[in-house]
Amino acid sequence: MIRTPLRPLARILDARQKGENPDAIENENKRIRHEQMRDNARLRAEGRLLVLGVFFFCAFGVVGARMGMLASTDPVEPRAHAPGAVISASRADIVDRHGNLLATNFDTHALYAQPKHMVDPVMAAKGLVKVFPDLDEAQLVKDFTGKRKFLWIKKKISPEQKQAVHDIGDPGLLFAPRDMRLYPNGTLAAHIMGGASYGKEGVHAAEVIGVAGVEKYFDDYLRDPVNAGKPLALSLDLTVQAASERILWGGMKLMNAKGATSVLMDVKTGEVISMVSLPTFDPNNRPRPAVEGDASDSPLFNRAVQGVYELGSVFKIFAATQAIELGLVNTETVIETKGPMKVGGFRIGEFQGKNYGALSVADIIVKSSNRGTGRMALQIGPKRQQEFLKSLGFFEATPFEIVEAAGGKPLLPKKWTDLSAVTISYGHGMSTSPMHLAAGYAAIANGGFKVTPTLIKQDTPKQGPRVMSERAARDGRMMLRKVVSKGTASFARVPGYFVGGKTGTADKPKPRGGYYKKKTLATFASIFPAHDPKYVLIVTLDEPSENSGDKPRRTAGWTAVPVAAEMIRRVAPLLGLRPAVEPVKRSMVTLTSSSN
Amino acid sequence: MRAVLHILTTIAVIALAFWAYRENYATQQALSEADKLHANIRAAHARLAVLKAEWAYQNRPDRLRDLTEINFERLGLLPLHPDQFGQVDEVPYPPAPLLPITNPVDVSSAAADDEDPL
Numbered sequence: 001m002i003r004t005p006l007r008p009l010a011r012i013l014d015a016r017q018k019g020e021n022p023d024a025i026e027n028e029n030k031r032i033r034h035e036q037m038r039d040n041a042r043l044r045a046e047g048r049l050l051v052l053g054v055f056f057f058c059a060f061g062v063v064g065a066r067m068g069m070l071a072s073t074d075p076v077e078p079r080a081h082a083p084g085a086v087i088s089a090s091r092a093d094i095v096d097r098h099g100n101l102l103a104t105n106f107d108t109h110a111l112y113a114q115p116k117h118m119v120d121p122v123m124a125a126k127g128l129v130k131v132f133p134d135l136d137e138a139q140l141v142k143d144f145t146g147k148r149k150f151l152w153i154k155k156k157i158s159p160e161q162k163q164a165v166h167d168i169g170d171p172g173l174l175f176a177p178r179d180m181r182l183y184p185n186g187t188l189a190a191h192i193m194g195g196a197s198y199g200k201e202g203v204h205a206a207e208v209i210g211v212a213g214v215e216k217y218f219d220d221y222l223r224d225p226v227n228a229g230k231p232l233a234l235s236l237d238l239t240v241q242a243a244s245e246r247i248l249w250g251g252m253k254l255m256n257a258k259g260a261t262s263v264l265m266d267v268k269t270g271e272v273i274s275m276v277s278l279p280t281f282d283p284n285n286r287p288r289p290a291v292e293g294d295a296s297d298s299p300l301f302n303r304a305v306q307g308v309y310e311l312g313s314v315f316k317i318f319a320a321t322q323a324i325e326l327g328l329v330n331t332e333t334v335i336e337t338k339g340p341m342k343v344g345g346f347r348i349g350e351f352q353g354k355n356y357g358a359l360s361v362a363d364i365i366v367k368s369s370n371r372g373t374g375r376m377a378l379q380i381g382p383k384r385q386q387e388f389l390k391s392l393g394f395f396e397a398t399p400f401e402i403v404e405a406a407g408g409k410p411l412l413p414k415k416w417t418d419l420s421a422v423t424i425s426y427g428h429g430m431s432t433s434p435m436h437l438a439a440g441y442a443a444i445a446n447g448g449f450k451v452t453p454t455l456i457k458q459d460t461p462k463q464g465p466r467v468m469s470e471r472a473a474r475d476g477r478m479m480l481r482k483v484v485s486k487g488t489a490s491f492a493r494v495p496g497y498f499v500g501g502k503t504g505t506a507d508k509p510k511p512r513g514g515y516y517k518k519k520t521l522a523t524f525a526s527i528f529p530a531h532d533p534k535y536v537l538i539v540t541l542d543e544p545s546e547n548s549g550d551k552p553r554r555t556a557g558w559t560a561v562p563v564a565a566e567m568i569r570r571v572a573p574l575l576g577l578r579p580a581v582e583p584v585k586r587s588m589v590t591l592t593s594s595s596n
Numbered sequence: 597m598r599a600v601l602h603i604l605t606t607i608a609v610i611a612l613a614f615w616a617y618r619e620n621y622a623t624q625q626a627l628s629e630a631d632k633l634h635a636n637i638r639a640a641h642a643r644l645a646v647l648k649a650e651w652a653y654q655n656r657p658d659r660l661r662d663l664t665e666i667n668f669e670r671l672g673l674l675p676l677h678p679d680q681f682g683q684v685d686e687v688p689y690p691p692a693p694l695l696p697i698t699n700p701v702d703v704s705s706a707a708a709d710d711e712d713p714l
Contacts, residue, residue, distance in 0.1 A: 090645075100652065100655075101648060101649070101651075101652035104645065104648065104649045104652065105645065105649075106645075106646065106649055107642060107645075107646070182649055182653075184649055184652035184653040184656055185652070185656045185657065185658075186656060186658060188656070188657065188658075238657065239657065242657030242658075242661075243675070246661075494678070495678065496678050497678065569677070569678060570675055570676075570677075572678065573676040573677060573678050573680065573681065574676055578681045579678040579679070579681060
């Protein structure tokens with residue numbers, strides 16, 4: 001760069017000669033130099049700005065291009081991500097309390113057709129009918145040659161059927177992968193399992209949704225992918241359930257009953273170990289709900305929780321324990337049961353018009369006297385009776401974890417009069433499900449704590465609020481034991497298990513009012529072992545008749561009790577209960593000394 | 597000095613590019629291997645689920661009951677009954693082992709007289 005001097009000598013001398021101010025030259029030159037410096041600085045700054053601008057443009061360009069790329073490409077799963085557990089979208093399994101499988105999933109295929117891709121629709125239809133005889137060939141030909149572009153043919157097919165359809169060789173017949181809900185034990189615990197079916201269906205997958213029972217109640221839990229590896233553990237015991245079903249089925253056939261149900265419950269936790277309702281069905285192939293006739297005749301009907309019945313004399317123990325609880329009576333208080341007894345204009349009679357005379361409270365339960373229980377109910381009064389039954393859970397549907405349980409709402413009298421109190425004390429005028437009864441008996445059996453029936457395995461003991469005193473519960477148990485050892489339930493004497501229980505035979509109500517003469521509902525509610533109860537067993541037979549005698553016997557003592565006894569005999573060892581010698585109270589033992 | 601710096605930078609860029617190229621391929625390989633393993637695990641899980649279902653199906657109480665009835669002669673299995681419970685003290689102790697024999701007695705008759713005893 002050529003540097004121009006600020007005061008060039010030639011021009012200074014020249015200016016001096018002319019008498020001009022030489023400083024003006026310096027100033028002029030300074031100005032020029034500053035202008036040049038300014039121009040240079042601007043050029044440099046502009047250049048820098050340009051570079052910076054290009055840089056920003058590129059940076060934003062890259063960001064924009066990347067966004068565009070991401071938006072336009074198909075989503076891909078992150079491949080480098082290594083999941084701890086394998087993520088599975090399938091429905092969680094259901095297992096029993098020991099981990100035996102009750103419901104699981106199975107890969108299978110659905111068959112669908114795209115008629116426009118078919119080579120020979122008529123041949124394809126013919127081939128399909130050969131593989132699936134239940135299909136209608138004419139209908140298939142019509143569908144395949146018509147305007148339809150897509151149709152489902154079969155929802156579930158076996159691998160053999162799939163191969164057979166493959167062999168037809170038509171490109172218009174296609175398979176869609178399906179998760180199938182499988183109940184490997186068939187009809188076992190069908191009413192608890194309920195069943196599953198497909199929700200939204202696509203070609204690549206289909207939703208499996210629960211349609212009944214525990215599958216529907218816990219649908220959200222079972223479908224949640226978080227729980228895919230965590231099976232739902234029920235309180236059921238597979239072995240006990242299988243044995244109960246077999247015995248109850250045998251009992252139902254022997255007693256010529258049209259239906260039967262049993263509930264076996266742990267008295268401390270309220271866990272239901274087995275629940276049977278007969279007739280039953282196969283949840284793998286759930287029948288359609290009946291559209292005509294009585295819903296309770298359908299095999300889908302769950303008698304244990306949906307069936308609300310007037311259960312009869314099994315309720316008497318509640319009146320007796322409450323009377324003891326309130327201090328109105330004790331087990332030895334004598335009550336006159338002689339007739340006639342009239343309440344609210346109605347005559348209260350005994351079974352077959354018997355007359356028991358004066359009986360102690362324990363004997364009223366043992367002999368099952370309606371009038372004796374009714375007199376106790378009158379002493380208790382309708383209000384206190386309501387409160388007591390409510391505290392035992394008889395006023396609400398059971399919170400049992402299957403959807404059908406919500407439908408088992410007890411039927412209560414509209415107005416709770418003295419007459420209602422008397423009839424309800426011996427189990428008429430109020431309809432409840434056997435599950436309610438099991439919970440009520442469990443409260444007596446466990447020493448007076450309310451029990452909430454549950455289907456979920458409990459890891460910790462649960463204790464509900466106290467509903468009666470320890471003493472009342474103990475007296476209740478003692479009376480129940482006496483019913484078996486001396487009274488109407490003598491068939492329930494299972495050696496070693498000390499069954500206590502109460503029979504109940506109720507005439508079935510006609511749909512239009514009044515009661516059938518020859519149709520009964522026989523119930524046996526039992527606890528075992530009576531001195532330290534672990535389990536409650538309710539057995540109910542619908543319209544039983546035991547025909548070995550001269551005339552059919554329909555009472556619970558002849559029908560439900562033997563079935564329940566056989567069930568206890570078979571099931572108690574499976575539950576790990578060792579038969580034992582009943583402990584006898586010290587005061588009842590006569591100590592003798594022998595010398596020899 | 598500047599030339600050396602340029603050469604070093606160029607060499608460094610080439611070396612890094614080579615490293616990045618190799619890493620890229622190594623990652624691809626690892627990913628495809630992981631994919632393969634995942635597929636294997638999925639298949640194993642599916643197989644396990646089928647086997648579990650099969651096991652549960654083969655062990656369903658109905659079938660086992662029928663099998664015990666068919667094979668009753670060989671197995672002799674009966675339902676569990678209350679009288680089959682025992683006490684621990686009913687179980688006998690194992691028999692005491694025999695004492696070692698220190699003075700063996702020859703009981704063979706080979707050395708006896710050939711005479712007929714009768």
